[in-house]
Amino acid sequence: MEKIQEIRATGGCDCGGVRYRVTGPLRNVVDCHCEPCRRITGHHMAATSVAERDLHFDTKEALTWYQRTPTVRYGFCSHCGASLFWAASDKPERVSITAGSLDQPTGLITEEIIYAAEAGDYHRLDPDVPALPGDY
Secondary structure (H helix, E strand, O other): OOOOOOOOEEEEOOOOOOEEEEOOOOOOEEEEOOHHHHHHHOOOEEEEEEEHHHEEEEEOOOEEEEEOOOOEEEEEEOOOOOEEEEEEOOOOOEEEEEHHHEOOOOOOOEEEEEOHHHOOOOOOOOOOOOEOOOOO
């Protein structure tokens, strides 16, 4: 008999082609301003992270993965174009989830900014959030 796990969060894309639920703890949000994340999302990637085993899909027929480099891939909806996930092969046990794809309320806060030096010149970073010029 399958153990029923507590659902901690749900989310998905705009058109409903991808719907997911999270049954494990979510990390607080990190804003990534690196150039690839800016180009893929159109702004910056605000993402939380979850253990891969705790991410379950209710609908994923429209989920497509873009393999940007041999070690980094981005998941998006092939119908509406929503940016949903980020994964790295050096951390196969973790998946990052875009904070904007989570159903509200999340209870999460933005705890850090990375690649602040690459932030778009149009964007004003929050001075109350710790910012690193590059990665961790």
